[in-house]
Amino acid sequence: xxxxxxxxxxxxxxxxxPLHLKLTIENETVVEALPTxxxxxxxxxxxxxxxDFNQMxxxxxxxxxICSCLHALCYCEGVEQIMGVExxxxxKYLRTIWGELHRMHSHLLWLGLFADAFGxxxxxxxxxxxxxxxxxxxxxxxxxxVVVSVNVIGGVRRDLSPEQCQWIxxxxxxxxxxxxxxxxxxxxxxxxKKRTVGVGVLTKEQAxxxxxxxxxxxGSGWAQDVRQTGYxxxxxxxxxxxxxxxxxxxxxxxxxxxxTLQSIDLVRLAIARMPAGETAADVAGAMEDDTPKPxxxxxxxxxxxxxxxxxxHRFVTAPPPNLDLPAGHVAAKVKGKPDGxxxxxxxxxxGELLYYIKGNGSKNMERVRIRTPTFANIxxxxxxxxxxxxxxxxxxxxxxxPCISCTER
Amino acid sequence: MLETLPLSLDxxxxxxxxCFDDGWRLVTxxxxxxxxxxxDVIYHYDKDLTMKHYRLTxxxxxxVPSISPVYFAALLVENEIRDQFGICFSDIVLDxxxxxxxxxxxxxxxxxxxxxxxxQS
Amino acid sequence: MFNMTKNVVTNLLTKSSTRLYxxxxxxxxEGFRGTLVCNVDECIFCRSCMIKCPSQCITVDNKxxxxxxxxxxCVYCGVCVDVCxxxxxxxxxxxxxxATEHQTIFLQGVPKKKKKDEAAAE
Numbered sequence: 014x015x016x017x018x019x020x021x022x023x024x025x026x027x028x029x030x031p032l033h034l035k036l037t038i039e040n041e042t043v044v045e046a047l048p049t050x051x052x053x054x055x056x057x058x059x060x061x062x063x064x065d066f067n068q069m070x071x072x073x074x075x076x077x078x079i080c081s082c083l084h085a086l087c088y089c090e091g092v093e094q095i096m097g098v099e100x101x102x103x104x105k106y107l108r109t110i111w112g113e114l115h116r117m118h119s120h121l122l123w124l125g126l127f128a129d130a131f132g133x134x135x136x137x138x139x140x141x142x143x144x145x146x147x148x149x150x151x152x153x154x155x156x157x158x159v160v161v162s163v164n165v166i167g168g169v170r171r172d173l174s175p176e177q178c179q180w181i182x183x184x185x186x187x188x189x190x191x192x193x194x195x196x197x198x199x200x201x202x203x204x205x206k207k208r209t210v211g212v213g214v215l216t217k218e219q220a221x222x223x224x225x226x227x228x229x230x231x232g233s234g235w236a237q238d239v240r241q242t243g244y245x246x247x248x249x250x251x252x253x254x255x256x257x258x259x260x261x262x263x264x265x266x267x268x269x270x271x272x273t274l275q276s277i278d279l280v281r282l283a284i285a286r287m288p289a290g291e292t293a294a295d296v297a298g299a300m301e302d303d304t305p306k307p308x309x310x311x312x313x314x315x316x317x318x319x320x321x322x323x324x325x326h327r328f329v330t331a332p333p334p335n336l337d338l339p340a341g342h343v344a345a346k347v348k349g350k351p352d353g354x355x356x357x358x359x360x361x362x363x364g365e366l367l368y369y370i371k372g373n374g375s376k377n378m379e380r381v382r383i384r385t386p387t388f389a390n391i392x393x394x395x396x397x398x399x400x401x402x403x404x405x406x407x408x409x410x411x412x413x414x415p416c417i418s419c420t421e422r
Numbered sequence: 423m424l425e426t427l428p429l430s431l432d433x434x435x436x437x438x439x440x441c442f443d444d445g446w447r448l449v450t451x452x453x454x455x456x457x458x459x460x461x462d463v464i465y466h467y468d469k470d471l472t473m474k475h476y477r478l479t480x481x482x483x484x485x486v487p488s489i490s491p492v493y494f495a496a497l498l499v500e501n502e503i504r505d506q507f508g509i510c511f512s513d514i515v516l517d518x519x520x521x522x523x524x525x526x527x528x529x530x531x532x533x534x535x536x537x538x539x540x541x542q543s
Numbered sequence: 544m545f546n547m548t549k550n551v552v553t554n555l556l557t558k559s560s561t562r563l564y565x566x567x568x569x570x571x572x573e574g575f576r577g578t579l580v581c582n583v584d585e586c587i588f589c590r591s592c593m594i595k596c597p598s599q600c601i602t603v604d605n606k607x608x609x610x611x612x613x614x615x616x617c618v619y620c621g622v623c624v625d626v627c628x629x630x631x632x633x634x635x636x637x638x639x640x641x642a643t644e645h646q647t648i649f650l651q652g653v654p655k656k657k658k659k660d661e662a663a664a665e
Contacts, residue, residue: 049514050498051523059533071597071620104578142560153572156634162576162620170625171574219526224448226493242471354424356466356473358449365448367466384499392495421523 016044019403023052027130027407030417032411046398048391054421057379065376066092066351070164076383077419078159080121080361081117082108085164088381090244091357091370092166096349102246103269104168106287110181111155111163112359113276113283117188118147119362120273123414124199127266130411131208136198143191150181168291178284185277192274199270209263213397213409216260225393226386227364228272229385229413232265234258239360250282262412268361269414349372361386363414385419426464429485432503434465437476438489441467448493449473453503455533461509465489480509484486498522506533562589575636576619583652585631592623592632608654614646633647 017038023031031052037045073088074081086108093100121144128136148158154177156163161170173181185382199205215225220233230237231254238254240247255271257264351372358367364386373379373408390413397409429437438448446467454462456479466474472473480486488511490497500511501522508531524532562569571577588605600616601623603609624632639646 051521054523056532066599067595067622071618071622075618118594149572152575154574156574156576156621157619160618160620221447222442222494224493237471239471287513347482354425356475358473369454369464369466371454380452380454382452382454384452388498389450389495391498396494 015039016178021406021410023049023154025407027126027411028415028417029126030415032410032415032417034398036398036403036406036407041403043398043403043406046395048395050417050421052421053418055418057422060382061378061381063377063400066372066378067166069378069381070166071162073381074160075382076422077361077385077416079119079158079416080115080363080366080419082111082163083361083366084246084383085162086112087359087368088370089164090165090359091355091368092351092372094355094357095351095353095370095372096166098167100168101291102288103172103291105246106283107169108164108171109172109250109283110280110287111151111161111169112245112280114147114151115161116362117273117276117280118144118151120269120276121147121302123269123362123411124266124273125306127408127411128199128205130407131205133205136195136205139159139191139195143188143195146184146188150184152175154181173284174289178287182281182284185280189274189277192270192277196269196270200267206263208405208408209261209266209412211261211263212405213262213265213401213412214260215393215397219396220260220393223393223396224389225364226389227414228265229364229393231255232257232268233260239358239365242355244359249286250259250279252279262408265412284354314411350376351378354401363387363416363419364389382401383422385416385422387413387416387420390415391420424475426475429465429476429478431478431480431484434478435487435489435492438465438492442492445469446474448489448495451496451503453501453507453509453533455507461507463503463509482508485510485512486511501521507531514521545652551591569655571636571638573636576621576634577636578634578639579612579614579617579619579623579648581612581631581648581650582631583610585629586610586650586652587629588652589628591626591628595622595626597622606654607624608652610648610650610652612648614648615642 019036019038020205021034021036022028023033033049035045035047035049057072057076061069064072070085070088072082076084123138125137125140125144128134128140151161154173155163155171163171215223215229216235217234219225220230221235225233234256236256238252240252241254243249243252251391255268255275257267257271259267290334351370352374354367354369354371356367358365360366366386367384369380369382369384371379371381394410394413394415397412398406401409441448446469449466449468449481451466452462452464454464456462459482460482461482463478463480465477465478467474485518486509488496488500491510491513494515497514497516500514501516501518503509504511504518505521506521588603588608588610590603590605593599593601593603597620598616598618600613600618602611602613619634621634624634
């Protein structure tokens with residue numbers, strides 16, 4: 014039978030980011046899939062050579078917008094390991110709370126996109142509406158919706174007041190109620206199941222051998238989640254991973270849906286058990302006198318204009334509640350430079366994230382190597398595609414929750 | 423600090439085979455330039471959430487045997503290391519030939535601190 | 544059909560879940576990192592913000608006494624606000640408005656005299 018080669022992407026309605034797949038098809042069936050990457054490669058790892066190790070926090074946060082907090086958390090834990098810093102317990106709990114909020118908003122975003130991929134736009138809208146509430150929590154507590162920038166080496170930059178904790182719990186209660194209303198649709202609707210059950214099968218053995226990570230792995234029956242290793246405060250929260258045994262797109266979406274509900278519980282638990290105390294520890298590593306050099310004034314700064322603050326920008330309503338902010342930002346004092354190697358792992362919404370960092374005793378890191386979960390999930394994707402219908406390709410590609418800017422960095 | 427097991431060039435594929443049969447999962451590989459002429463390649467394996475790391479130190483312009491025939495998942499990271507550091511791997515199951523991220527006309531290896539020219543495996 | 548009736552009635556009786564945008568604008572929460580503001584009178588031109596800034600958008604000249612920020616390169620992380628020793632940097636909760644041309648915040652202050660200069664002046 015004649016074979017046709019069909020390009021899928023880099024621009025495709027279901028793909029928020031550019032990934033190219035060269036699909037060899039026979040009639041309507043995919044026979045082979047070959048990936049092409051490199052459309053959004055930015056070389057962020059290389060920046061560790063010119064930015065100091067504190068500035069790298071803001072850079073690694075921008076590896077992936079959706080899971081920015083967890084990238085910074087992983088990086089900070091690595092540097093703390095090298096420098097031998099013990100993070101205060103309250104900071105660990107705060108990191109957990111913000112990390113879980115990130116997981117919720119990422120999963121809700123994905124559930125919406127997934128619904129959109131099989132043409133269920135009303136469900137897409139409902140999930141994103143719930144997500145907006147989570148984004149509000151993030152904005153009220155961290156100061157930004159997505160790139161929260163709360164982690165620093167030695168702790169966190171912001172604290173939660175009791176009023177804020179209470180407000181978060183109220184918001185989460187509403188979100189939980191709304192989510193449970195949607196569970197019937199995403200988990201047992203006939204049309205949804207028709208598009209997802211039995212599509213993109215990744216057997217249990219394949220998932221493990223091909224190095225799948227996160228919900229892709231857990232959707233194939235493996236109870237493996239890096240949160241079980243107990244980073245941040247997970248060791249004290251009695252975490253149990255969520256597993257589905259369907260091995261298909263439906264199982265993966267069910268894992269994500271149930272994880273969203275589980276994250277709500279984890280945030281509640283963390284808030285309830287959060288101890289009082291410091292939010293950041295002072296850091297003292299290997300001391301070395303290395304006065305930072307000022308940056309050279311670039312050409313873009315030559316054009317200097319007087320900045321007039323615009324008076325047009327006024328808000329008619331002020332819906333957010335006026336919360337008492339804890340006094341002042343708590344910034345840790347970081348002294349010394351990291352010298353040594355560390356490998357740290359955290360569980361991102363998409364799966365296991367690995368950082369290998371190496372410091373050489375100067376203010377720049379020698380190497381920051383980032384292995385993101387989508388990078389691990391592309392080989393399983395290549396194993397899922399052969400044998401499927403062409404019309405199912407968007408659903409299968411989306412079922413691994415591809416984040417291409419993560420993958421290429 | 424990071425505890426690593428030493429690995430020699432001949433044993434790369436045997437160790438990978440051993441780990442594979444023993445139920446270890448390849449998490450990833452990391453490359454790093456240690457001085458002008460030497461590179462570190464670290465293999466990270468994982469089993470039940472415990473990790474072990476094998477460190478392979480190679481002089482530049484060494485062709486490292488690919489472990490992708492054993493672990494299919496290694497193909498992307500081996501191509502990436504080829505792109506970033508110019509360390510060539512022999513027999514990758516899906517060889518992008520140094521063009522995973524880079525364009526074909528790029529000759530300098532972006533992650534190397536000294537310039538290493540692209541060469542064919 | 545009767546499953547839907549409950550939803551229809553609820554939707555009719557509750558108010559709209561969206562905002563009528565130009566009339567009702569969503570504000571920002573307290574502590575939102577909106578616009579970077581520098582009170583240049585209190586600035587001692589220590590250059591901490593310039594050194595710590597991850598996006599290197601701040602330029603401080605301690606001789607001329609100028610503080611400048613490339614507003615379009617700023618990533619609004621708030622690190623400069625944390626490190627400022629005199630708390631002259633702050634962030635307001637309003638966004639910087641959309642601009643059609645490149646904007647730079649340029650502030651001229653009084654440079655801090657060195658102690659020996661002061662002694663010489665006396």
